[in-house]
Amino acid sequence: MLNALNTAPFRQRIGPMTRQLLLEPGNFGLGKVPANSKPVSVKKAICGYCATGCGLKIHLNAEGQAVNLTPDPDHPVNIGMACPKGWEALTPLAAHDRATHPLLQGRPVDWPKALEAFCDNFKAIQSRHGKESVAFLSTGQIMVEDMAFLGSLAKFGMGMIHGDGNTRQCMATSVAAYKQSFGFDAPPFTYADFEESDVLVFIGSNPAIAHPIMWQRVAQNPHSPEIIVIDPRATETAMAATQHLAILPKTDLLLLYCIAHDLICRGCVDSAFVEAHTTGFNEFADFIQDYDPRVHLPAIGLRRVVFDRCVDAIARGKRVSMWWTMGVNQGHQATRTAQAIINLCLMTGNIGRPGTGPNSITGQCNAMGSRLFSNTTNLLGGHDFTNAAHREKVASALDIPADSIPSQNSWAYDQIIEGIHQGKIKGLWMIATNAAHSWIHQDTFAEAAKKLEFFVVQDMYATTETARLANLILPAAGWGEKEGTFINAERRLGVSRKVSSAPGQALADFSIFRLIADAWGCGNLFRSWTSPEAVFRLLKKVSAGQPCDITGMVGYEMLDGHGGLQWPFTGSDLLELPAKSDGQLPSRSERRLFADGKFFTPDQRARFLFEPPQNLPEAPDEAFQFVLLTGRGSSAQWHTETRTGKSAILRKLYPDILLVELHPEDAARLRIADYSQVSVETRRGNVRARARVTTTIQPGQLFLPMHHPEVNRLTLAVFDPHSRQPGYKACAATIRPT
Numbered sequence: 001m002l003n004a005l006n007t008a009p010f011r012q013r014i015g016p017m018t019r020q021l022l023l024e025p026g027n028f029g030l031g032k033v034p035a036n037s038k039p040v041s042v043k044k045a046i047c048g049y050c051a052t053g054c055g056l057k058i059h060l061n062a063e064g065q066a067v068n069l070t071p072d073p074d075h076p077v078n079i080g081m082a083c084p085k086g087w088e089a090l091t092p093l094a095a096h097d098r099a100t101h102p103l104l105q106g107r108p109v110d111w112p113k114a115l116e117a118f119c120d121n122f123k124a125i126q127s128r129h130g131k132e133s134v135a136f137l138s139t140g141q142i143m144v145e146d147m148a149f150l151g152s153l154a155k156f157g158m159g160m161i162h163g164d165g166n167t168r169q170c171m172a173t174s175v176a177a178y179k180q181s182f183g184f185d186a187p188p189f190t191y192a193d194f195e196e197s198d199v200l201v202f203i204g205s206n207p208a209i210a211h212p213i214m215w216q217r218v219a220q221n222p223h224s225p226e227i228i229v230i231d232p233r234a235t236e237t238a239m240a241a242t243q244h245l246a247i248l249p250k251t252d253l254l255l256l257y258c259i260a261h262d263l264i265c266r267g268c269v270d271s272a273f274v275e276a277h278t279t280g281f282n283e284f285a286d287f288i289q290d291y292d293p294r295v296h297l298p299a300i301g302l303r304r305v306v307f308d309r310c311v312d313a314i315a316r317g318k319r320v321s322m323w324w325t326m327g328v329n330q331g332h333q334a335t336r337t338a339q340a341i342i343n344l345c346l347m348t349g350n351i352g353r354p355g356t357g358p359n360s361i362t363g364q365c366n367a368m369g370s371r372l373f374s375n376t377t378n379l380l381g382g383h384d385f386t387n388a389a390h391r392e393k394v395a396s397a398l399d400i401p402a403d404s405i406p407s408q409n410s411w412a413y414d415q416i417i418e419g420i421h422q423g424k425i426k427g428l429w430m431i432a433t434n435a436a437h438s439w440i441h442q443d444t445f446a447e448a449a450k451k452l453e454f455f456v457v458q459d460m461y462a463t464t465e466t467a468r469l470a471n472l473i474l475p476a477a478g479w480g481e482k483e484g485t486f487i488n489a490e491r492r493l494g495v496s497r498k499v500s501s502a503p504g505q506a507l508a509d510f511s512i513f514r515l516i517a518d519a520w521g522c523g524n525l526f527r528s529w530t531s532p533e534a535v536f537r538l539l540k541k542v543s544a545g546q547p548c549d550i551t552g553m554v555g556y557e558m559l560d561g562h563g564g565l566q567w568p569f570t571g572s573d574l575l576e577l578p579a580k581s582d583g584q585l586p587s588r589s590e591r592r593l594f595a596d597g598k599f600f601t602p603d604q605r606a607r608f609l610f611e612p613p614q615n616l617p618e619a620p621d622e623a624f625q626f627v628l629l630t631g632r633g634s635s636a637q638w639h640t641e642t643r644t645g646k647s648a649i650l651r652k653l654y655p656d657i658l659l660v661e662l663h664p665e666d667a668a669r670l671r672i673a674d675y676s677q678v679s680v681e682t683r684r685g686n687v688r689a690r691a692r693v694t695t696t697i698q699p700g701q702l703f704l705p706m707h708h709p710e711v712n713r714l715t716l717a718v719f720d721p722h723s724r725q726p727g728y729k730a731c732a733a734t735i736r737p738t
């Protein structure tokens with residue numbers, strides 16, 4: 001199935017029985033399927049977990065019920081592969097704890113009563129405290145069309161100003177970095193670059209676990225590439241790499257500046273590209289003079305020979321690609337760290353060509369859709385709320401009054417939570433996210449929820465930590481029970497189809513938004529928003545002339561027929577699209593940005609941006625001697641396990657108890673035995689765990705997997721000033737035997 005599953009570390013972790021379950025596709029599916037339920041037809045869908053955007057074939061019986069699924073061998077993303085989550089994508093739909101009726105103060109009610117409570121309470125709050133006193137927090141898990149309807153309903157119809165998505169927790173740094181450097185949120189790569197690079201650098205990224213199908217694309221690279229991993233931990237990806245730079249936590253910005261210093265000294269700057277297509281390099285080169293590696297490597301925790309080998313590989317590489325995820329994005333200087341990666345690619349000309357690029361790997365299945373079309377921190381289509389011309393354009397495309405569009409930007413996620421604590425936000429609508437588990441220093445969210453006058457949660461389940469705090473729960477359909485489009489990490493729009501009916505009175509998010517619009521009294525504003533595909537056509541009009549232009553995408557059937565299409569895709573792109581032959585997908589399905597060296601800034605030049613590194617906001621001291629790291633613990637886990645926790649098979653692929661990793665030297669010094677009970681404590685709280693003594697972690701460091709609900713009681717609420725993304729990855733901690 002996956003090469004990553006057959007590595008020695010993975011075999012040791014999961015054991016032979018569980019590995020056999022993984023490698024036998026018949027063991028995955030919807031769970032309890034009647035023995036006589038034979039598949040007779042197929043629908044295609046895009047997986048609703050991560051941003052890889054894998055194509056799946058859903059097998060239906062004669063009654064049109066989904067009975068199983070298989071990876072789509074013709075889809076250009078996964079080419080017939082699926083990770084454990086993908087094989088089990090249908091299982092969460094059959095969970096016993098699905099929300100099947102609206103719940104008002106814990107009591108089942110019908111939809112008319114729920115809508116009445118929703119509108120009466122939120123309108124009363126706005127009447128008493130102003131329009132800005134009600135906000136919404138959304139997700140990267142619902143479809144593009146759902147997001148657009150939610151954001152438009154909330155801001156154009158209900159008068160809200162503030163709304164954000166949980167993509168703020170994973171992708172805001174990349175958005176800010178690309179916008180400032182390139183002029184638009186534009187990840188330049190395509191997945192073919194995994195296979196075309198001769199040097200791949202992964203910074204704070206563990207795709208073997210977090211994005212297994214992407215890692216499989218790396219494994220298919222025919223060029224015997226140099227694979228460099230920059231990460232404090234010896235992750236699964238680091239174990240498979242040709243080089244591992246085990247830096248000290250949050251010294252990545254300093255390291256990247258030292259690499260730039262050495263590349264400049266070696267004469268590895270592509271002067272022609274820099275002069276023709278960038279601005280600010282001379283200032284950057286002057287700045288970099290202070291980052292001689294001979295001075296800074298001790299603070300980074302690297303030996304010179306390790307550093308030199310890395311720089312040698314980058315200097316020799318003809319096609320160097322650099323990839324990052326949460327290890328970069330979640331930090332106190334995250335945006336500047338991402339831009340340090342961008343700077344390296346710009347100065348060496350490693351952008352716009354096959355196998356190159358500063359490439360941010362997205363987290364959630366529709367994080368890119370959230371970034372462009374959720375109407376939260378951007379006006380629809382990557383427009384600007386504060387730009388009158390943009391407001392007029394969007395209003396014209398949607399046939400709504402321009403004065404219904406707010407002229408000010410929204411608060412970010414953390415500012416909305418702080419607004420609740422300050423008494424400025426009195427009502428909150430949360431859709432398809434579980435902040436009571438996932439928000440940094442999670443106790444702050446639980447405390448905020450208690451201060452709300454009315455709290456609405458719209459979700460598949462009434463049992464999440466967040467739903468238990470709600471006054472009103474609206475039962476929503478899940479992936480596979482509705483249709484719409486996702487935009488994956490390589491900017492590819494794909495259609496996910498409905499293959500199952502939602503249980504009880506649960507409704508598709510799109511239908512819920514339609515009902516609320518009518519109940520609120522603004523339904524006429526959305527009279528043309530009759531279906532997800534109708535909204536897709538509106539978004540095409542909104543995107544016209546933008547870097548994310550999708551006006552050439554005719555409709556859902558076209559997306560299905562081509563395995564999805566990458567933006568931008570205009571009418572001229574449509575004319576160049578090759579026809580299919582023999583029922584197969586066309587070969588030309590990869591589209592990368594900036595091949596012409598033109599960026600989206602006013603002068604079409606990319607920007608070099610930089611500032612000095614800062615120390616950890618909370619460094620170890622005498623009382624808290626360790627640095628606590630957090631991250632993904634298993635390829636079978638997804639975020640707060642709201643869905644993956646429903647699968648008995650997936651639960652077998654990771655420990656059912658909380659394990660904290662620590663180095664053998666620290667364990668011996670503290671007399672902590674492997675698998676013994678310990679307490680992990682920070683200045684915000686403590687959790688009980690069992691020790692996992694391992695050399696994958698460095699001395700003086702601890703690691704906890706993020707999907708256990710108690711972990712985020714410990715994390716430090718620090719935010720990057722440019723992206724306002726939380727820095728989950730490092731804080732001071734201590735550990736002791738109990």
